[in-house]
Amino acid sequence: MHKLKKIAIAGVPNCGKTTLFNGITGARQKVGNWPGVTVEKIEGQFTINGHQATLVDLPGTYNLSPDTEDQRIAEKVIRAGEYDLILNVVDATNLSRNLYLTMDLKERTNQIIVLLNMVDAAEREGVEINAERLSKDLGLPVIPVIGVDKQSVKAAMLKIEEAVDQLPAHETHASEIEVMDTVKKYSHIDLICAQVMEEKKDRRVSFTNKLDTVVLNKFASVPIFFISMFITFWFAIGLGSVFIDFFDILGGLVFVDIPAAGMTAIGAPEWLIVVVAGGVGAGCQTVATFVPVVFFMFMALAILEDLGYMARVGVMADRFMRKIGLPGSAFIPMIVGFGCTVPAVLSARTLTTKRDRYMTIFMAPFMSCGARLPVYALFCAALFKRYSGLAVFMIYLSGLLLAIFTGFMLKSTLFKGTPSYFVMDLPLYHPPRFCAVVKNAWIRLKHFIRKAGAIVVAAVFVLSVLNSLGMKDGRVSFGNENSQDSVLAYAGKAIAPVFKPMGIAKDNWPASVALFTGMFAKEAIVGTVNSLYASMDMGSESEAPTAMDQPRSGDDEEGLDIAGTVGEAFGTVKDGFIDIVTSVDILGFGLIGEDEEALAGEIGAETAIYSHISKNFTAMSAFAYLLFVLVYFPCLAVIGAVRQEMGGFFAAVMAVYSTLLAWSIATLFYQITEGRNGIYMVLALLVLGVNYGGLYLIGKKTNSHLDDTPEDDDEERPSPCLACSSACAGKCPSAS
Amino acid sequence: MPDELSLSDIRKGEMYQVTGFDDAFSPYAEKLHKMGFVVGTPVERAPVATTDPMIVHIRGSRIALRRKEARAIRVKPL
Secondary structure, three states: OOOOOEEEEEEEEOOOHHHHHHHHHHHHHOOOOEEOOOOEEEEEEEEEEEEEEEEEOOOOOOOOOOOOHHHHHHHHHHHHHHEEEEEEEHHHHHHHHHHHHHHHHHHHOOOOOEEOOOOHHHHHHEEEOOOOHHHHHOOOOOOOOOOOOOHHHHHHHHHHHHHHOOOOOOOOOOOOOOOOOOOHHHHHHHHEEEEEEEHHHHHHHHHHHHHHHHHOOOHHHHHHHHHHHHHHHHHHHHHHHHHHHHHHHHHHHHHHHHHHHHHHOOOOOOOOOOHHHHHHHHHHHHHHHHHHHHHHHHHHHHHHHHHHHHHHHHHHHHHHHHHHHHHHHHHHHHHHHOOOOOHHHHHHOOOHHHHHHHHHHHHHHHOOOHHHHEEEEEHHHHHOHHHHHHHHHHHHHHHHHHHHHHHHHHHOOOOOOOOOOOOEEOOOOOOOHHHHHHHHHHHHHHHHHHHHHHHHHHHHHHHHHHHOOOOOEEEOOOOOOOOOOOHHHHHHHHHHHHHHHHOOOOOOOOHHHHHHHHHHOOOOOHHHHHHHHHHHHHOOOOOOOOHHHOOOOOOOOOOHHHHHHHHHHHHHHHHHHHHHHHOHHHHHHHHHHOOHHHHHHHHHOOOOOHHHHHOOOOHHHHHHHHHHEEEOOOOOHHHHHHHHHHHHHHHHHHHHHHHHHHHHHHHHHHHHHHHOOOOOOOOOHHHHHHHHHHHHHHHHHHHHHHOOOOOOOOOOOOOOOOOOOOOOOOOOOOOO | OOOEEEEOOOOOOOOEEEEOOOOOOOHHHHHHHHEEEEOOOOOOOOOOOOOOEEEEOOOEEEEOOOHHHHEEEEEEEO
């Protein structure tokens, strides 16, 4: 009897592999990364023949000479032969193309069991497959299964255990196995299919094909596309933001208030409390606030994918994406970018060529993410009043235009390369399976928290230390949060002249300090300007809480009120749901319509801030500032993700490019509308030119590496930071 | 052959058969080949309005591809 330890589950994309994986392993899963790359590696434990074995879910792949990053992983793993057994999931509704992978697998190993999945769906399509015959023709055990049906999976497990005992002796090399070319493989497959498959209905009239005539209809396709995008956003951002305050308040309680109160009680020194509660704790709280939006975004995408609609979105987007030299599938990461740029950067992995991936990653940050919205909402409410909705819309539109601008610019400079092609499989439509979708989103979320969480916690930690550390009368002291004496405030004052051309006066230094904190997370800008303007009122003796604490309703001044805070947290969920039911609030634009007081409460600012903003900004300089906020340095979590995907060099290029672009766009806007200073205009154009020239020169050097369409297998990738094992970009405290 | 045409020109409602590739060395030709566009395989245009990318049915699956790429595949009516 074979003693199996490591088993891999392989199959083409959309063959129901992951559903089967979940069915077999149950809840015992862990997510990691394949060594050196950011493609998810999902492992689960299960019992086979009375002992424990590890099951690994390989990325879906059509063959073993694949062309995308995630598929390459599958090939690599199978080639290395580190698995004792491969469970090859074959989609019964698409036998012929699925068997191609089986043929490829057979060339590598003889330890294969075929799981003929979705036999029920095949039956509905009028296809009947003789599994016994198939097994005989393939020379492999074939077990029919319905992946979504628990009983069926259980029965299949018993059959797998039986089949394992009858597998031939292990052969790792392919010397005796006949290696066939593509044509031969397919003629072999055609022969098999003719014998084992019986088509009882005309498959061309299937439900999927009928639905496609509607979804891809000349007239209906565009409205359907927009409606589905709208629902996606409403779901991800609307539903996600219902829980933001909940996570924020509870996170604040658990990570900041309780540790702070506890440490005060045992008499810990103030600096330690600042570091632990205000630094690490506030960092964890920040991570907690974007958990709901990211989760619902992943879930919305999982639903679209499970439904089979995502591929159709790619088909429709191809018409305009090709104009900037990208395939339609590059549109999907951009949509994700409206929620959060980090998953957008990661989802570019599914693209075929390196050039397509890189270009998509560069464009994704211009899709204004959810974290930037509170900043727009605050400034627009203060200055644009009734027209704030329009103003925010203009900013989103500017982002879109700048993404297109960037696309054209990159096409002729940094990423010249060969124009890409677009070939895409359109899967069958089927109703999304709730459990699978939630599980999928949950696994991705866990992964995301681990990856992005570490860097955000580290960044907030550094920030709050700089914010607290101050110098007064030549003495170094702590507790200068958001006062004029903190290191951060000094830095802000020092850099203020740089922002003068875009309309920020020198005494408006809080606005420039906020741009620093915005590098960590853009929503932090709200908290920073709020407390800095407040401290300007009070003079230097400020008791204001830290910037990161600010976006929370501060009812904890009178000590710790755990029950009250928890109650408040649940209250926000209730209020949120009432909001969401009464208004279909896409992108949270409802924030914009609200009166000032309500808005201030919602985004955690004080009403006095409006007078400060309108005192310090004009409408045009505020818009210029918001343009800058939109475009400049994507937050650190994004840079971390980019570094992982493209390497440190391109991450740095992106940081510099976007910041220079932001400065010149904001300056041009302000000078044209209000400043009327010719020198600054010329300077802005000059910076734009330098940006272009820089990209061109860098492109000249790097383009040769990008031109090879299939990516090099063993290319060097930046290894994750050893100190915190994540995309910290060397910024985490432990890696210096 | 007189009645040979490229995949990009096929009409809806008629069956065709792949006869070969024009640009066999391009990366997408290789990909299409592996996807099942091999000589002798029946192929049909999907009855949808989208023309570019176009959608074809092959081996029981639906594949979207640009007309430019489709031009590389030669077919003949069945």
